[in-house]
Amino acid sequence: MPKEARPGSGEQAKQYALERLREAILRGEMAPAQRLVENELAEQYGVTRASVRAALLDLTSDGLVERIRNRGSRVRVVTVEEAVEITECRMALEALCAAKAAEAATDAQLDELTELGKAMSKAVADGDPVSYSELNHDLHARIRGISGQHTAVGLLERLNAQLVRHRFQLALRPGRSQQSLSEHLDVVEAIRARDPHAAEEAVRAHLSSVIDALRAD
Secondary structure, X not given: OOHHHOOOOHHHHHHXXXXXXXXXXXXXXXXXXXXXXXXXXXXXXXXXXXXXXXXXXXXXXXXXXXXXXXXXXXXXXXXXXXXXXXXXXXXXXXXXXXXXXXXXXXXXXXXXXHHHHHHHHHHHHOOOHHHHHHHHHHHHHHHHHHHOOHHHHHHHHHHHHOOHHHHHHHHOOOOHHHHHXXXXXXXXXXXXXXXXXXXXXXXXXHHXXXXXXXXXX
């Protein structure tokens, strides 16, 4: 957005700063423990310092930012132990969404999941872990969308946002994409078979594997 089109203050300015900051954190453009200086961010985004402060408070509530006493705000550092706990919570919610998706998916939606699985297979064959990681994220998001479980989706978005750094680290680990691919294809196959129990079990198996990989980090 051109600077002159940016809202300088008020709720719109806060929302603008919030969206930009969240995107930067989720894309890894802001590293864990990086300081978030209100004056610098206000100048960068063309909004008031108060708008930036309000945005940072929202991101603190979402678990993406933490406030350090007498030192201001920084991108929150998620430890391996926390990442495991978050993934355990994800397991219950993602399994629910997969089961519901198996019941609710249309033929066209099943075809979309199949195509995502093929694209993931190609990314692994091409040795492209970054593309694979993005497709992995897309597949989970698509399953959540098909499920129609809006409450679970909202909770998962908050949980997943905290795992960005760990997700990319796992994606770059040698051999991880190949193992993860077979697990994801099992999930797609179970949903295509319209088998809620199998879909739930496939997701649980996949995220159990993720937890094992996190603990081995």
